[in-house]
Amino acid sequence: MLVRGIVARLDAAARLILHDPELARDAVQEAFVKAWRDLPGLRDPDRFDAWIHRITVRSCLEILRRRRRRVIEVELTPTADVPVGDIGTFVVDRDQVERALRRLDPDWRALVVVHYFLGVPLPEAALALGIPLGTAKSRLHRSLAAMRLELQLDSSSEANGLPRGQTA
Amino acid sequence: MSAFDRSGRFQVELPEILTDIASPRVPDYVDDLLAQTAATRQRPRWTFLERWLPMGVIARRSLFFPTVPWRTLVTVAVLIALLAVALFAAGSHTRVPPPFGPARNGALVFGGGDIYLRDGLTGSTKLVVGGPTDDFAAGFTRDGTRLTFLRRTQGLAGSFNELLQMMAAKPDGSGAIAISEPLVAPDWSDLAPDDSFVVVATGDPSVGQVLEIVDLRTTGPMRQIDVGDPQMKFLVPNFLGPNGTEIVFRGNTKTSVGRRSGLFAVHPDGSGLRTLTPTDGFDGDYLFPQPSPDGHFIAYTTWDGEAKLNRMHILDLRAGTDRVVSDPARSQGFASFSPDSQRILFLTYGTDRTQVTVAPVDGSRPIAMGPNYPNVENESVTGVFSPDGKSVLVNDSGSKETRLVDAATGGNGELLPWSAGNVSGWQRLAP
Numbered sequence: 001m002l003v004r005g006i007v008a009r010l011d012a013a014a015r016l017i018l019h020d021p022e023l024a025r026d027a028v029q030e031a032f033v034k035a036w037r038d039l040p041g042l043r044d045p046d047r048f049d050a051w052i053h054r055i056t057v058r059s060c061l062e063i064l065r066r067r068r069r070r071v072i073e074v075e076l077t078p079t080a081d082v083p084v085g086d087i088g089t090f091v092v093d094r095d096q097v098e099r100a101l102r103r104l105d106p107d108w109r110a111l112v113v114v115h116y117f118l119g120v121p122l123p124e125a126a127l128a129l130g131i132p133l134g135t136a137k138s139r140l141h142r143s144l145a146a147m148r149l150e151l152q153l154d155s156s157s158e159a160n161g162l163p164r165g166q167t168a
Numbered sequence: 169m170s171a172f173d174r175s176g177r178f179q180v181e182l183p184e185i186l187t188d189i190a191s192p193r194v195p196d197y198v199d200d201l202l203a204q205t206a207a208t209r210q211r212p213r214w215t216f217l218e219r220w221l222p223m224g225v226i227a228r229r230s231l232f233f234p235t236v237p238w239r240t241l242v243t244v245a246v247l248i249a250l251l252a253v254a255l256f257a258a259g260s261h262t263r264v265p266p267p268f269g270p271a272r273n274g275a276l277v278f279g280g281g282d283i284y285l286r287d288g289l290t291g292s293t294k295l296v297v298g299g300p301t302d303d304f305a306a307g308f309t310r311d312g313t314r315l316t317f318l319r320r321t322q323g324l325a326g327s328f329n330e331l332l333q334m335m336a337a338k339p340d341g342s343g344a345i346a347i348s349e350p351l352v353a354p355d356w357s358d359l360a361p362d363d364s365f366v367v368v369a370t371g372d373p374s375v376g377q378v379l380e381i382v383d384l385r386t387t388g389p390m391r392q393i394d395v396g397d398p399q400m401k402f403l404v405p406n407f408l409g410p411n412g413t414e415i416v417f418r419g420n421t422k423t424s425v426g427r428r429s430g431l432f433a434v435h436p437d438g439s440g441l442r443t444l445t446p447t448d449g450f451d452g453d454y455l456f457p458q459p460s461p462d463g464h465f466i467a468y469t470t471w472d473g474e475a476k477l478n479r480m481h482i483l484d485l486r487a488g489t490d491r492v493v494s495d496p497a498r499s500q501g502f503a504s505f506s507p508d509s510q511r512i513l514f515l516t517y518g519t520d521r522t523q524v525t526v527a528p529v530d531g532s533r534p535i536a537m538g539p540n541y542p543n544v545e546n547e548s549v550t551g552v553f554s555p556d557g558k559s560v561l562v563n564d565s566g567s568k569e570t571r572l573v574d575a576a577t578g579g580n581g582e583l584l585p586w587s588a589g590n591v592s593g594w595q596r597l598a599p
Contacts, residue, residue: 004194007201012190025197032201097182098189116179117186127519148178 007032009118010056016113017060019102027063031056053118054128057110061129064106100150108143111136263598264311267361268409268461270507271555274595275339277306278570278587283317285339286586289572293586296341303335307593309363315339316593321350334366334382339595348382349390356404357382360436361412367393367405367436369417376401379417381436395434395441397421404456408433409463416444416466418454423447429454431468431483444483445490452478456502460509465529467512469501478502480514482529493531500525506575507557513537515549524551524562526575535578538562538571555596565589 007028014024035055101109107129114125126136265271276286283297283306297303297317302325306317315337323330331350334357337343348368355377357368365384371377379393379402393415399422408414419432430447431454434440444466445454452471455478459466466483478501480494494500495516503514509529516523516534522541527534537560541549544566551562553575562571562581568589573581584591 003202004198007198008192008194011195012187012192016186016190025195028195029197029201029204033204094185094188097185101186101189112182113186116182117190119183144179144182 006052010052013053013113013118014056014060016101016117017057017106017110018063023063024060027059028056030063031059034059050120050124050128053114053120053124057114057128058130061106061110096151097147100147103150104143104146108139108146111139112143112147115140264313265555265596265598267310267363267412268463269509270557270599271312271596272599273555273559274308274312274597276587276591276595277308277315277317277593278591279306280304280590283315283341285315285341289584294340296339297337297344305592308339308595309336310359310361310596311363312595312597313339314363315341316347318354319346334368336384347384348380351380353377356406358406358415361407361409365436367407367415369402369405376420378402379405379415393434393436394438395432396438397441399427400432406457406459408459409461411463414440416457416459418457418468419447421447431457431466444485458504460505460529461507462509464509465505467503467505467514469503480512480531482512482531491530493527493529495531495534504552505529506553507555511553511557511575513551513553513560515551517543519543522549524549524560526551526560526578535576537573537575537578537581538564539580541566552591552594555594561591561594563587563589563591 010031011024011028014027015021018024018027031052035052101112104112111125111129114120114128115122120128122136122140123133126133129136131139273288275288275291277296278284278286281302281304282295282299283303284293285296286293296315297306302320303317304320306315308315317335317337318332319335321331321333331352332354333346333350334348334354335344336347337345347366351368351370353370353373355369355373357366359366363384366382368380368382369377370380379395380390381393382390401420403418403420405415405417408416414433414435416431416433418429420427420429428447429449429451431444433442433444449470452473455469455471457466457468464484464486466485468481468483469478470481472479475496477497478494478499479492480501480503481490482493482503483490493512494514498516499518500514500516503512505512506526511526511528512531513524513526516525516536520543522543523539524537525534526537537551541564543549547564547566549562549564549566551560553560558575560573560575560581562573564570566589570584570587570589570591571581572584573579
């Protein structure tokens with residue numbers, strides 16, 4: 001039961017990061033096989049959750065990298081500074097959040113998922129993604145700002161009856 | 169519908185919304201996943217250098233690390249394993265150093281795949297074991313009269329089906345012979361004081377390793393040490409000085425509260441098993457036990473779960489005390505002793521860097537040996553005392569450099585350009 005619960009949570013995280021159930025399945029399978037194979041190397045059993053999170057997230061990102069080599073890469077997210085302005089109050093539904101999440105760069109999206117969905121503290125999330133803590137803080141801040149902006153634009157578009165562009 | 173505003177509700181509600189989007193559920197492939205996992209062999213524990221030597225390794229005479237990274241690190245001499253069948257004949261009339269304690273510095277061996285010998289720090293270098301075989305982890309017997317190394321006889325380096333054989337040769341590499349059967353995952357070995365046999369921890373780590381005696385004088389089968397506890401799993405055996413009548417090891421056995429680890433000693437024939445510490449350790453405790461040459465101390469490393477740091481302990485066998493001697497703010501551990509048993513050489517490390525360090529046995533006044541190297545995945549920083557105890561060799565397989573550092577003053581020392589960061593053994597000669 002414990003394993004099934006972990007798989008369910010990691011499968012959900014992988015689907016959030018990859019936006020593809022089949023790829024998520026591949027990522028989780030790769031991660032579990034690797035985790036099982038390397039389990040004797042785990043020094044501190046208390047670190048199992050953090051360890052399996054890290055392996056799964058890296059597996060997701062590796063799958064994305066492999067796909068990028070095969071598929072035309074599409075820039076989904078502005079990499080320049082995102083305005084973090086006075087957004088004000090707006091209303092969205094889960095589809096809007098999902099679209100905003102999807103528009104993030106995969107590395108940024110992974111950070112949001114690891115921190116906000118898996119509940120991994122930011123220092124450990126940075127470790128999982130192999131980036132410095134300062135970079136993780138900056139990326140998270142900009143990711144949230146970008147999502148807020150998307151939500152705002154999405155709401156504005158819907159209010160004006162204008163469809164928003166479909167992302168890859 | 170959810171409402172967000174600039175006050176931060178977005179972040180507050182994001183976890184819930186992400187959960188809503190992802191709808192965690194046990195996927196339909198979970199059974200396939202478990203079956204696939206069950207069919208996968210676990211990687212041998214001994215291939216995890218970091219398990220014992222987290223950010224690196226202290227190279228010592230008898231350590232083997234058979235995969236490519238280990239090889240570079242050479243650890244070694246442990247390796248040494250071996251033997252000599254013919255060797256006594258050749259060495260019996262030669263003045264040899266005592267089995268424990270300071271000795272005069274001799275030749276150095278290094279390399280992986282092929283093995284090279286350097287005639288002292290300033291002499292010439294020559295290939296001593298070459299050809300298509302994969303040979304590594306070279307070292308010398310305690311008396312310095314034989315060269316020992318490991319040879320991969322089956323499987324890829326680090327793979328679950330890899331087999332390794334202990335080999336022995338003359339110091340010039342000639343007359344190489346196999347002195348052991350092919351071994352599964354040899355974790356660590358140490359030579360008997362008279363170099364007549366070697367004790368090696370070997371076997372599938374997922375089942376539990378055993379101690380085998382490899383006789384160096386005959387080519388017969390290995391003999392497993394039976395300590396009278398069928399539940400015992402063994403790691404890191406070392407002979408206890410000054411006479412070597414006992415073997416110290418990290419044991420894991422069944423207790424009334426489950427399997428626990430501790431430090432033990434036993435005679436080579438399996439008799440006289442005794443505990444040196446409580447048998448209360450978990451996976452990360454009582455790691456890498458190393459006796460001092462004079463037999464007075466044992467250094468080991470344990471995991472502090474609260475501080476999330478490794479701690480270095482010194483067990484005083486005469487006083488019966490066990491002291492933590494490491495810096496409370498940093499991970500330190502994997503200590504080995506100087507030939508005179510007065511100092512310890514250990515690693516000070518964090519997630520990003522590893523520093524070889526030397527200090528008196530009480531851990532006071534630590535001195536940095538060589539640069540504070542950045543950690544590189546699958547690479548290691550190691551250190552080893554010279555036989556005379558006056559110098560420390562610092563290997564960094566990541567940058568592929570070896571430095572010779574004054575053990576008394578420390579510093580960055582002298583770069584040894586011929587080595588490439590993988591010196592594995594230093595011959596001991598009679599003083």
